[in-house]
Every structure is written in C-alpha cells, then in structure tokens.
Amino acid sequence: MSDDNQAPRAPTGTHDVLPPESWRWQRFVDDFARRADRFGFGMVHTPIFEDARVFRRGIGDESEVVGKEMYEFEDRGGRQLALRPEGTASIVRAFVQHRPATPWRAWYVTPSFRYERPQAGRYRQHHQVGVEALGSEDPDVDVEVISLAWGFLTGLGLDQVTLQLNSMGCATCRPAYVDELRNLLASRVDELCDEHAERYAINPLRVLDCKKAPCIAVTEDAPKIAEALCESCRGHHDRVRVGLVDLGIDFVENPRLVRGFDYYTRTTFEFSSGALEGAQNAVGGGGRYDGLVEMLGGPPTPGIGFGIGIERALLALDAEGVPPELPPVPSAFVVDLTGGEAARAIVARLRGLGHKVERAYDGRSMKSQMKAADRSGAPVALIIGAEEAATGSVTIRMLRQEAEQRTVAVDALLADVETTGVIG
RNA sequence: GUGGUCGUAGCUCAGCUGGCAGAGCGCCGGGAUGUGGCCCCGGAGGUCGCGGGUUCGAGCCCCGUCGAUCACCCCA
Numbered sequence: 001m002s003d004d005n006q007a008p009r010a011p012t013g014t015h016d017v018l019p020p021e022s023w024r025w026q027r028f029v030d031d032f033a034r035r036a037d038r039f040g041f042g043m044v045h046t047p048i049f050e051d052a053r054v055f056r057r058g059i060g061d062e063s064e065v066v067g068k069e070m071y072e073f074e075d076r077g078g079r080q081l082a083l084r085p086e087g088t089a090s091i092v093r094a095f096v097q098h099r100p101a102t103p104w105r106a107w108y109v110t111p112s113f114r115y116e117r118p119q120a121g122r123y124r125q126h127h128q129v130g131v132e133a134l135g136s137e138d139p140d141v142d143v144e145v146i147s148l149a150w151g152f153l154t155g156l157g158l159d160q161v162t163l164q165l166n167s168m169g170c171a172t173c174r175p176a177y178v179d180e181l182r183n184l185l186a187s188r189v190d191e192l193c194d195e196h197a198e199r200y201a202i203n204p205l206r207v208l209d210c211k212k213a214p215c216i217a218v219t220e221d222a223p224k225i226a227e228a229l230c231e232s233c234r235g236h237h238d239r240v241r242v243g244l245v246d247l248g249i250d251f252v253e254n255p256r257l258v259r260g261f262d263y264y265t266r267t268t269f270e271f272s273s274g275a276l277e278g279a280q281n282a283v284g285g286g287g288r289y290d291g292l293v294e295m296l297g298g299p300p301t302p303g304i305g306f307g308i309g310i311e312r313a314l315l316a317l318d319a320e321g322v323p324p325e326l327p328p329v330p331s332a333f334v335v336d337l338t339g340g341e342a343a344r345a346i347v348a349r350l351r352g353l354g355h356k357v358e359r360a361y362d363g364r365s366m367k368s369q370m371k372a373a374d375r376s377g378a379p380v381a382l383i384i385g386a387e388e389a390a391t392g393s394v395t396i397r398m399l400r401q402e403a404e405q406r407t408v409a410v411d412a413l414l415a416d417v418e419t420t421g422v423i424g
Numbered sequence: 425g426u427g428g429u430c431g432u433a434g435c436u437c438a439g440c441u442g443g444c445a446g447a448g449c450g451c452c453g454g455g456a457u458g459u460g461g462c463c464c465c466g467g468a469g470g471u472c473g474c475g476g477g478u479u480c481g482a483g484c485c486c487c488g489u490c491g492a493u494c495a496c497c498c499c500a
Contacts, residue, residue, distance in 0.1 A: 012491080064498050068425085086500085112500075117425080119494065126500055195497085211497090260499060282500060309500025337458065366458050374460040385458050399460065 013116070013124025023327040025127075028310060029109050032129045032152055036107035039148050041131050044106035046090040048113075052082040057295050058089035060262030062202055069114040083113035086261065087307050088289065089296070091132045096298035102135025109310075121280035121315050130286070132305035137290060139236050142267045142304055143243030149284055149306050150249050153271055156313065157322040160274035161283065163250065166226070166257035167237040168205075170265050170290065173230035178204055181222055188218050209258040211279075224255040233266055240267055263289040267304065275319035276312070283316050284308035329377030332423040333399075334359040335369040335384065342384040346394065349414055355423060374399060380424035382413075396424050 010016055017025055033043065052072050059066045071083040084090050091106050109129045116122060131148065133141050146163070153161050169177060181204040189197050193212040200207050208219050229237060244251055251269075259268050268287030276283075286306025293301035317324070332350065334357065336343035343359045350357045358376050360369040366385075373381040383395040383405075394413055397405040408416075417423050 009491080069498080114499075116498075117496095118492090119496095122499070128500060209498095278495080279498075280500085284500065307500065312500050335459085365453085367460080368453085370458095370460040372460085381460075383459075387458090395458090397459070405459085 011124070013118035015123065015125075020324070020327050024314060024324050025310065027325055028156070028314070029129060031155065032109070032308075033107070035148060035152050035155070036131055039105070039131075039144060041105040041107040041133075044091060044094060044108050046084075046094050046108070046110075048111060049081045049083050050090055050093060052080045054089050054093045054296065055082055055085060058092065058261075058263050058292055059086065063260055063262055065114060065260055069116055071113045071115055084110065085114050086112055087128050087130045088132060088261075088263070088286075088292070088305055091305070092134070092289075092292050092296055092298075092303065095132075095134055095301075096293060096296050099298075102301065103141075104134045105131065106134075107131045112307075119280070121276065121309075121312050123311060126312075127310040128307040129310065130284075130305055130307035132303060134293065134301055134303040137236075137288075137302035139239035139267075140243060142236075142240045142288065143247065145286070145304050145306060146240075146244065146269055147247050147249060149271065149286070149308060153283065153308070153313065156317060158273065158275075158283075158313070158316055158320060160320055161271050161316070162252060162274060163244075164254040164257050164270045164272065165241070165244075165251045166254050166268050167229060167233060167266050168258075168264050168268050168287070169225055169229050169233050173228060173233055174225075174265070177223070177225050177228040180228070181205070181207075184222050185218065191218050203262070205258045208256045219256070226253070226255050236266055259285060259287060263292040263295065265290045269306070271308070273312075273316035273319065276316050280312070282309075283312045328356060329379070330358045331355040331378065332357050332380045332382050333373035333376045333378040334382045335366065335373055336360070337366055337369075337383075337385045338389045339363065342389050342394075346382065346384070346410060346414075350417065350423065353414070353417055355417070357423075382423075398424060 036043075052070070055066055055070060061067060065085045070085050073081055075081055087108055087110055090110075091108060095104060095106075107130065109127065111125050111127050113125050115124060118124060131145060133145055150161075150163060168174060182201060185192065185196075185200045185204055185207060189200065191214055192200060192207065193210060193214045196207045196210055196215055205225075207215050208222070210216065210219075226237070241251075254270075257268055257270055259270065264287040266288040268285075270285035271283050272281045273283050274281075284306055286304070288302065288304040290302040292303060293299065332355065334343045334347050336359065340361070340363065347357050347359050358378065360372050364372075370381065379398065379400045381397045381399055383397055385395070388394050388407060391409075392411070393407050393409050395405055395407045396413070413423075
C-alpha cells in the first residue's frame with residue numbers, strides 16, 4: 001500500500017491462471033459441463049454480486065462465511081451488495097425471480113469470495129463448479145446429484161476421495177434435537193472449548209463440528225441426529241443410502257458432518273481427499289435445502305445441490321500424482337523467409353480447415369523461426385523461402401520423425417489436408 | 425483475527441565474521457551466406473520488496489512497513 005512505485009499485483013489471496021495451467025481449468029470445466037448436461041442440468045449465469053440479504057437470509061448471519069468473511073460494499077446508489085461467497089443462494093434467488101417450471105436443474109461455474117487469511121488451498125477468490133436441482137424431494141434426486149459429483153471427481157483421476165454422508169433433519173425433527181443438544185451442552189458448558197462455551201447456544205450443531213478435544217469428548221456422549229430423525233426424514237435418508245449402495249458409490253456416515261451454511265436440511269455430504277493435508281481436504285460438498293426458496297421469498301420448493309472447488313480439486317490431483325494434461329500442440333508451424341505474406345495466407349487457409357497452426361513474426365532469421373517451430377511442439381514445419389514463394393509451393397519438413405523433406409504446391413497441400421485431415 | 429518462515433535477474437537459487445551483484449534455466453543473437461532439438465560463443469535483463477537507522481562502507485546488522493508462504497480458526 002505504501003509502496004507507491006511498486007508495480008501492481010493481484011490482490012492478496014487471488015491468483016492469475018495462465019497457460020498451461022489454464023488448460024487444466026478449461027478441461028475441468030468442459031468435463032463438468034458435459035456430465036451436467038448428461039444429467040439434464042442447464043448452465044446458469046448469475047451476477048457475482050447480489051443484494052447482501054440474499055446471502056444473509058439464506059446462509060445465515062451467524063455463519064462464519066457471512067458474519068466474518070463476506071465481501072460487502074455499498075454501491076454509488078446506496079445499495080448494500082455482497083460478492084458471492086458460495087454458489088447456491090444466487091441460483092435460488094434467480095429461481096425465485098424467474099419462476100421457471102419445476103423440476104429445474106441448473107449447473108454453474110463461478111468465482112466465490114471470502115475474506116480469509118490465504119493458505120494452501122484457501123483463497124480470497126476461489127472457483128467452484130456446481131449444480132442445483134429444485135422442485136423435487138425425491139431421494140433419487142439426492143442420489144443423482146451425489147453420483148454426478150462422485151463420477152466427476154473419480155473421473156478426473158482422484159482415487160483417494162471419501163464421501164461422507166449425514167442427515168440434518170427437517171423443520172419437524174431438527175428443532176427438538178437442537179433443543180436436546182443445547183440442554184446437554186448447557187449442562188456441561190464448563191467442559192467445552194473456550195469458543196463454544198460462549199457460543200454453543202446460538203447454533204449448538206456447530207459444536208458437533210468442533211475439532212478440539214474438549215468439545216469432542218462432550219459431543220461423543222451426545223445423541224446423534226441420525227437417531228433423532230422423524231419418520232419421514234428417516235425414510236428419506238434410508239432411500240438415499242440404498243440408492244448410493246445400488247450405484248456402487250462408497251460412503252461413510254458421519255454424524256458430526258455439519259456444514260457451514262444454515263440452509264441445509266436432510267441430506268448433507270462432503271467429499272474429502274485423503275491426499276490433501278489437514279483441514280483443507282474438502283474438495284466439495286453440498287446438501288438439501290428444502291426451506292431456502294421460501295426464505296428468499298419464493299413458494300415452498302425443495303432443493304439440493306453441491307459445489308466443487310476447482311483449486312482444491314486440482315491440488316488433490318497434484319497430491320495424488322495425476323499428471324496435468326497439456327494443451328494440444330499445433331498441427332503445423334509456418335516458417336516464412338520472404339516477408340510474411342505467404343505465411344499469412346497459408347496459416348489462414350489451414351486454420352479455416354480447422355487446424356491449430358502457428359507461425360513466426362517480425363521477419364526473424366530462419367534459425368530463429370525453426371527454433372520457434374521446434375518449441376511449439378508442432379510435428380511439421382511448413383517452410384516458405386524465395387523459391388517456394390516464386391513457384392507457389394511449400395517445403396514440408398517433419399520435426400519429430402526421420403523423413404526426407406519435400407516441396408509441394410500449396411494447392412496440392414491444401415487439397416491433401418482437406419481429404420486426409422492431416423498436415424504433412 | 426493469532427502465530428511461524430521467507431523476500432537477490434522472467435524462473436529456481438548462491439552470495440563467508442559487512443568490502444566492486446553471481447550461477448543454472450529461460451529469452452535474444454551468432455557458430456561459411458535457406459533448416460530446429462545436443463554442443464560452443466556472445467548479449468540483454470537487477471531501485472538486492474519498500475522506508476528509515478547504525479557504519480568510512482549494508483544484499484548481509486537494527487527498527488518499521490508491505491508482500492508471499494505455512495499453520496490455527498473456518499471452509500471449496
């Protein structure tokens with residue numbers, strides 16, 4: 001800040017994504033888009049900032065994410081806005097606004113913003129892909145949504161991902177359970193960790209998620225929410241489990257799984273990577289939110305979705321040693337020693353035929369252009385010197401295999417490319 | 425918000441108890457006049473993060489500050 005003469009850099013906790021890393025991102029999103037489409041999800045774009053109430057009401061004022069980490073600002077018109085800290089609330093806001101026919105299935109890819117101290121796998125701007133399925137409370141939807149995420153993550157090459165599953169109950173059964181839990185915690189408040197001794201009453205469920213030994217000791221004795229579910233929630237949860245087993249998706253029940261957003265009901269789940277260290281091992285998670293649409297002013301509408309962190313998933317891939325895919329090499333590299341006009345023309349023709357083609361610029365020496373051709377990774381260099389230019393021909397030189405180079409008419413080359421689909 | 429570590433070339437880093445800013449990689453050019461990869465030669469590129477202090481002299485010591493990174497908390 002005080003270094004006025006320093007060149008500007010990306011703000012704390014944000015990152016530029018450049019090639020070749022950006023290629024992994026492209027592939028990641030493309031793959032997700034194809035799978036989501038197969039499940040009947042359509043892409044939805046919403047603004048990255050919203051009326052701050054969208055997040056306050058949905059995620060919860062008391063949640064860490066909204067209470068301490070949200071980027072909020074007032075615009076020039078005095079509106080209270082917030083950068084999106086997660087994906088679901090915005091999609092639900094859009095659903096309420098446009099009232100599409102249900103069931104409605106949306107997928108998205110978006111940046112998310114949280115003001116935290118950055119660390120490995122934790123950024124102020126991170127990116128997620130995700131889906132939201134609104135309008136059905138059928139447990140088969142839960143199973144499909146989880147199976148989409150599972151298939152995507154394992155399809156990327158992640159072998160060490162664990163699916164944890166829990167149910168948060170619903171408006172019928174959760175309040176009684178929360179009361180019971182609060183009473184237990186109140187009776188043993190002196191045994192809790194410092195933070196939760198103060199805050200347990202606000203959201204007793206959070207204590208279940210506490211990693212400190214004192215809280216764990218207390219909550220181990222506490223009743224499990226899975227044991228306190230109402231008949232309807234129990235039936236739902238059983239159906240989800242059966243469905244997952246049926247599809248061969250491994251999971252572990254985790255009665256301590258309490259996710260950070262208040263809107264969750266019934267099914268909640270999280271995908272963690274055994275290859276990632278410590279607390280930053282969650283690559284994705286989600287759950288059902290049967291009350292969220294109403295909270296945001298819409299008609300009673302059940303919903304379920306998940307988000308997957310792109311940076312986290314890529315870190316997990318690195319940690320598992322899955323080699324990053326590299327961008328495709330060009331089909332050909334054009335070397336022009338005559339001023340560039342010939343290169344300009346042939347490059348345009350080949351690209352028009354659908355080929356990735358690169359060339360040199362600035363009239364560099366042949367040696368320099370050949371070096372560039374080699375570096376590009378192209379299997380073939382198309383060389384145009386004075387003789388070729390004069391006769392409308394081009395010299396084909398193979399760069400990755402032993403072969404006599406040959407000179408052919410440009411028209412013949414193009415005709416050949418058109419029929420064979422291969423340059424050279 | 426709390427704590428640890430670290431800031432020297434585009435990248436990875438060396439630089440002794442203070443004494444003329446370095447290497448490798450990368451980039452650019454050249455190695456008998458149109459041929460890349462290996463090799464050889466040459467070149468460009470640095471306010472040593474920034475500000476102050478100590479000193480004849482600071483990349484090195486001291487203070488501050490900014491940034492990066494890791495951990496806690498929480499999450500993707």
